[in-house]
């Protein structure tokens with residue numbers, strides 16, 4: 001999995017304005033040298049994302065925090081110590097090293113140390129920061145395998161590093177520590193319970209923040225098929241009602257579901273951590289079968305279940321026309 005020649009090639013590309021797909025434990029990232037403005041602009045162009053939406057800068061270790069962020073509160077050090085490398089992003093006041101191209105002109109920067117050996121090897125060898133949004137087209141489901149990236153972005157990227165399936169499966173948890181009390185801007189691969197345990201107090205989710213967070217748009221993470229959400233126990237009735245309307249229905253849910261024999265089921269386990277790991281891959285698989293509607297069973301609203309439910313509610317939201 002860790003091929004030194006490919007890592008070296010990736011670093012060479014990043015040093016010369018290249019854009020590569022980088023595996024992380026959450027989802028695959030579309031990576032550029034964070035200090036190369038042209039390369040960062042290419043990332044926005046490839047994703048089809050508004051240039052004012054800020055990107056996360058990935059670092060090889062917490063020791064680099066102070067070169068990208070200033071006025072770092074003790075809470076940031078404690079969270080970094082506890083969870084980096086891992087699925088946690090910290091928003092902090094920026095230093096000049098974090099340019100407008102990366103921050104969308106905001107006075108803060110989002111920083112994270114990813115918990116994936118390939119990503120860490122690239123970051124260490126580069127010795128700098130890598131700006132990387134998820135490697136999908138704007139508004140679509142994030143990729144958790146190299147195959148997903150190739151299917152989405154194909155020839156638009158200079159190199160796709162294959163690090164195997166992402167083990168966490170949903171994007172990082174974003175914690176804002178830039179002003180006042182800490183707040184979660186995006187639930188993700190690190191549970192709120194874990195964040196609160198280290199900080200020693202409740203941390204609210206700030207649903208609509210003053211900063212721009214594209215993952216917080218109502219319609220996001222969307223497959224092509226319509227998405228209907230079901231609490232456990234409701235799925236069967238939902239499926240029957242949709243089929244009576246003549247729709248081709250697929251189901252994402254656990255093995256224990258009772259479904260008509262000709263309704264395809266794509267396995268999403270009941271436990272929230274397991275659900276997070278496979279959710280995006282199953283949404284893609286199901287979407288490729290040309291269903292009109294996917295009925296998706298919601299995991300329990302605890303641990304990573306909060307992030308899974310958040311992504312699913314956006315996938316099910318009414319959609320703007322895609323660009």
Ligand code: TXA
Nearest residue numbers: 026029054055108110133134171172211212213214215
């Ligand atoms: O797990 C992840 O976070 C993945 C992997 C590749 O690291 N990355 C990811 O990036 O999900 P992206 O660009 O799809 O989402 C980054 C989120 C966006 O919603 C963005 O608006 C927010 O981070 N963000 C970036 N900088 C910010 C800032 N200064 N203040 C608030 N939010 C920020």
Ligand code: MG
Nearest residue numbers: 133134142215
């Ligand atoms: Mg994304």
